[in-house]
Amino acid sequence: MSELLKRLEQLSPEKRQLLEMLMKEESVAAQTTYVAPSTPVEAALAKIWGQVLGIDRVGIHDNFLELGGDSIQSIRIVAKANQASLQLSTNQLFEHPTIAELATVVGAISLREAQQEAVVGSVPLTPIQQWFFERNFAENHHWNQAFLLEINRDIDPSLLEEVAQQLLVHHDALRLRFQQKSGIWEQVNMGLEEKVSFAKFDLSTIPESEQKSAIESIATEIQGSFNLSAGPLMKVAFFELGNQKTNRLLIAIHHLVEDVVSLRILLEDLQAAYEQISSGKAISLPAKTTSFKQWSELLTEYARSAEVKQELSYWLAEPRRQAQPLPRDYPEGANIEASTRVVSVSLNTEETQALLHKIPATYQTQINEVLLTALVQTITEWMGRRDLLIDLDVHGREEIIEGVNLSRTVGWFTNCFPMYFNLTDVETPVDRLKSIAQQLRQIPKRGMGYGLLRYCGDDKTIAQKMGSLPRPEIIFNYLGQFDRILLESSPFQLARESHGLSISPRNTRPHLLLVLGRILEGQLQMNWEYSENIYRQSTVENLAQRLMEEVRLLLPQ
Incomplete structure (x- = not known):
């Protein structure tokens, strides 16, 4: 053994790195040899992983990340596991990333009992909600998320209305209301007297060439009609197109009461509830988990703990106060939503598969870390610097x-x-990836403390210090995989038409650059949103292409 070590030490760094890579690949291959589940718990977990990850056969030694898993999918796995009476947490899934390991800790955690009856009453604002109101948007009632679905002609709109009403009953946050009192925003959860907003539009009499623009126009009007204090903050619209065509269903929800993970939950429940009611069954959705109200109350209490205050030195570290502004093509341009444009670039299917499966196995990193590494390198190179302050x-x-x-x-x-x-x-590139991953993993509590110290603590001095920090001009978000939000057999599919304007054109954009990554139709798609009042299209196109070059440099051959 000592002789072997001596020979290894005599190898050049390049040969040593190659040998280590080959050994790692061999180790990964050995670990991922298929081994079937042998217990009921392993079988249940394998079935759930297969459903969420879209894989036909999952072995008990397959690694969650190497199968293409991410943090958003982990939430879906935990939800399905809990429905199968398997108590798990997302932390456990990442700490025990194989089914063989995970099965040994099932039931090792104790979950709080969730309130199943209607949740009502005052709810403290969470950090992100306070961030929203701090922006003081020109039209804060028009800042939504929406999706437009293509639906089979045989779907009954009256049953859809019943389903939408049940979603409003079951998911309490959809009944939140917001009022400003003495300059301070407050929210309250309304009761079951709330009725869903469901509208029908017959577009069958207008020419087919005009239907697309009609849907977009009506959808924009609907999304601009929310009232934060009166509600409801979810609106549903059914579009009949006629001539044996598939119809369309719009679901628009104000962002104050939902997020991307919420949209996935609502889509799953929409499918399940419609299948139940159309079969003559009563709607029965899975049990509620911790309510948004209880979470907000617990979060407010936690924000005032000594544990959170200990993070202050991390967030106030000197380098964070030296942020440099991004370059601009037009320094005096108005950064408003009406001027927003999008540049979109993609990896091909083969490259995306390497990103999802080979990179985690080779570097033991997550997809968001890879994309963030490419983004940081692209922007720092553009700025002529080696450091960057960015919102995550x-x-x-x-x-x-x-x-x-x-x-x-x-x-x-x-x-x-x-x-x-x-x-x-x-x-x-590899060293940059390792450095970014290491810096990310040094963030205490995955960054939760920042918003708690900034908005929810009981020390105004701390809040003022946090509020004085420079604000990044660029934000990054990886939204995960969108390919399996809807089943192939579902009567609902994402439509290709526009769902209208989700944000008022009058609102100020919070950042100069918004970079969104997601997997759609088997390909990584990176969208760059910018203001044409600030940047030339060619500038953003060059940045987008440069980012993709950096991603490709990390793809194992």
């Missing part, structure tokens, strides 16, 4: 409070926090 937008359903289960809770949980990255003395 993550799902925010972190398990920082014992017993909380948010896997099926609808609400706005997003966590947005500034992250300072430094790539000084880091030259190769």
Whole structure:
């Protein structure tokens, strides 16, 4: 053995790195040899993983990340496991990333009992909700998320209305209301007297060439008609197109009461509830998890703890106060939503498969870390610097409070926090990836403390210090995989037409650059949103292409 070590030490760094890579690949291959489940718990977990990840056969030694798993999918796995009476947490899934390991800790956690009756009453604002009102948008009632579905002609709109009403009953946050009193915004959860907003539009009499623009126009009008204090903050519209065509269904929800994970939950429940009611059965949705109201109350209490206050030195570290502004083509341009344009670039299917499966196995990293590494390198190179302050937008359903289960809770949980990255003395793509991953993993509590100290604590001095920090001009968000939101057999599919304007054109954009990544139709898609009043299209196109070059440099051959 000592002789072998001596020979290894005599190898050049390049040969040593190659040998290590080959050994790692061989190790991964050995670990992922298929082994079938041998217990009921392993079989149940394998079935759930297969459903969520879209894989026909999952072995008990397959690694969650190497199968293409991410943090958003982990939430769906936990939700389905809990429905199967298997108590798990997302933390456990990442700490025990194979079914063989995970099966040994099933039931090892104790979850708080969730309130199943209607949730009503005052609800403290969460950090992201306070961030929203702090922006003081020109039209804060028009800041939504929406999706437009293509639906089979045989779907009964009257049954859809019943389903939508049941979603409003079951998911309490959809009944939230907001009022400003003495300059301070407050929210309250209304009771079951709330009725869903469901409208029908017959477009069958207008020419087919005009139907697309009609849907978009009506959808925009609907999305601009929310009232934060009167509600409802979810609106549904059915579009009949006639001539044996498939119809369309719009679901628009104000962002104050939901997020991307919530949309997935609502889509799953929409499918399940319609299948039940159309078969003559009563609607029966899975049990509620921790309510948004209880989460907000627990979060407010936690924000005032000594544990959170200990993070202050991390967030106030000197480098964070030295952020440099991004370059601009037009320095005096107005950064408003009406001027928003989008540049979209993609990896091909083969490259995306390598990103999802080979990179985690090769580098032991997650997809968001890879994309963020490419983005940081692209922007710092553009700025002529080696460091960057960037806002990270993550799902925010972190398990920082014992017993909380948010896997099926609808609400706005997003966590947005500034992250300072430094790539000084880091030259190769792989070293940059390792550095970014290491810096990310040093963030206490996955960044939850920033918003708690900034908005929810009981010390005004701390809040003022946090509020004085520079605000990043660029934000990044990886939305995960959208390919399996709807089953192929579902009567609902995502439509290709526009769902209208989700944000008022009069509102100020919070950032100069918004970079969104997601997997759609088997391909990584990176969207860059910018203001044409600030940037030339060619500038953003160059940045987008440069980012993709950096991603490709990391793809294993």
